[in-house]
Amino acid sequence: MVFDRMDFSNTFNPRTPYFWPVMVGGPYTTVKKYTPQECIDKYDNYVKSYKYWDKSEDNYFYYPHVFLSAFYSRYNLKKKSGIDRDRTLVFADSGGFQLLSKKATPETWTRAMALGWAEENASITPILDWPSRGEKSFAESLAFTEDSARYAVENRSSDKLKILNVVSGADITEYGAWIDKLKDYPLDGWAHGGGGTLIAMVEVIILMINKGIYRPGMKPAIHHLFGISSPASMTWVAFIQRMLNKLDIPVRMSYDASSASMAIGMGKWTRDININGSSGWAFAKKNLELKENFEHFKVFGFGCDCPVCRGITNLEELLHQDTYTSTLYLLGFLNNVYHQLRFKHSMDHMMILGNQELFTACMPRLYSKTFKVLEELFLNPETKAHSLTADLIKVGHQAMESFEPKNPLTSFMEG
Numbered sequence: 001m002v003f004d005r006m007d008f009s010n011t012f013n014p015r016t017p018y019f020w021p022v023m024v025g026g027p028y029t030t031v032k033k034y035t036p037q038e039c040i041d042k043y044d045n046y047v048k049s050y051k052y053w054d055k056s057e058d059n060y061f062y063y064p065h066v067f068l069s070a071f072y073s074r075y076n077l078k079k080k081s082g083i084d085r086d087r088t089l090v091f092a093d094s095g096g097f098q099l100l101s102k103k104a105t106p107e108t109w110t111r112a113m114a115l116g117w118a119e120e121n122a123s124i125t126p127i128l129d130w131p132s133r134g135e136k137s138f139a140e141s142l143a144f145t146e147d148s149a150r151y152a153v154e155n156r157s158s159d160k161l162k163i164l165n166v167v168s169g170a171d172i173t174e175y176g177a178w179i180d181k182l183k184d185y186p187l188d189g190w191a192h193g194g195g196g197t198l199i200a201m202v203e204v205i206i207l208m209i210n211k212g213i214y215r216p217g218m219k220p221a222i223h224h225l226f227g228i229s230s231p232a233s234m235t236w237v238a239f240i241q242r243m244l245n246k247l248d249i250p251v252r253m254s255y256d257a258s259s260a261s262m263a264i265g266m267g268k269w270t271r272d273i274n275i276n277g278s279s280g281w282a283f284a285k286k287n288l289e290l291k292e293n294f295e296h297f298k299v300f301g302f303g304c305d306c307p308v309c310r311g312i313t314n315l316e317e318l319l320h321q322d323t324y325t326s327t328l329y330l331l332g333f334l335n336n337v338y339h340q341l342r343f344k345h346s347m348d349h350m351m352i353l354g355n356q357e358l359f360t361a362c363m364p365r366l367y368s369k370t371f372k373v374l375e376e377l378f379l380n381p382e383t384k385a386h387s388l389t390a391d392l393i394k395v396g397h398q399a400m401e402s403f404e405p406k407n408p409l410t411s412f413m414e415g
């Protein structure tokens with residue numbers, strides 16, 4: 001099958017956000033088990049390599065970003081997966097979440113292990129943090145994380161690896177105290193949990209500006225948000241990037257999302273992302289329903305013109321029980337990532353490179369209002385910071401009053 005490969009790499013403009021799709025569950029199981037060629041040989045519907053991150057592969061689309069959890073540290077990436085940071089940007093999570101969820105302890109997963117593995121394999125990694133919401137107190141989490149910042153500064157040796165400081169806390173006061181304690185460690189940017197809300201996303205960035213950490217003339221840095229996934233949040237990140245660019249602050253936004261994997265786990269085969277939809281995942285069908293609709297698919301296909309769907313020639317095989325996980329999950333993941341990338345690409349183009357006025361006029365009123373509040377904040381960070389939360393909550397409440405309950409912003413604001 002011949003078609004042009006879409007290239008989603010952002011090399012044309014370094015002032016657009018980084019985005020890292022996270023592969024988990026079924027798709028990851030298949031990748032662990034089979035090489036791209038084995039998938040192509042074994043199953044009808046694989047016509048290209050699943051390695052979208054590698055330019056040298058004959059793949060469905062090209063996007064050189066891979067996000068890996070600390071779990072991957074047991075593998076030699078180059079040998080096992082052919083993931084080479086000289087060709088692909090690799091974001092290696094440090095394992096703070098594994099510590100919090102007790103999948104690891106500071107004894108079984110040490111700072112030396114986290115940093116050592118990242119120095120060998122990754123392009124970007126956060127320090128090993130202890131998120132401030134477990135059994136440890138705020139002060140204990142902060143002390144543990146500060147030790148990690150110090151460790152990283154004293155022991156880093158690879159100039160191929162950027163290391164990010166981590167912010168944690170329950171509210172703006174805790175964020176502020178945390179940042180004050182860690183801000184003097186010379187690292188390459190910051191990462192924190194977006195908390196699922198626009199408020200948490202913006203609060204930390206405004207604090208950074210008010211504390212003079214993010215300012216024109218600073219050393220270029222990366223600001224990463226963990227676990228941001230909805231189309232609405234991709235839009236906010238693009239807008240925040242626009243504001244940083246406008247203020248001439250050389251900070252590049254970055255975020256990861258496992259939603260493409262999670263969605264296919266629930267049988268969601270995205271066809272197109274609808275900005276007014278409740279989640280944007282248009283093919284919201286349970287696995288079972290997907291199979292029951294088989295006859296419908298047989299007649300109408302997936303109704304999608306993406307390169308993954310265009311390679312599907314045998315629906316029966318795709319939905320067959322025996323090969324279910326190996327085909328549906330990984331191809332569904334690739335389809336979903338493709339649509340996320342297409343959405344992000346268009347959004348970045350409109351928000352950052354293109355005409356914001358046109359975009360604002362075409363967006364639901366709620367988005368336009370929120371853009372205005374955000375713009376006010378970024379242009380007057382000091383005078384507006386105190387009312388930041390109040391202003392954004394007000395917009396959120398207006399959203400709840402004036403839009404249907406499933407509006408993306410409303411659910412986003414509710415976290």
Ligand SMILES: [Zn+2]
Pocket residue numbers: 270271302304305306307308309310335
């Ligand atoms: Zn498709």
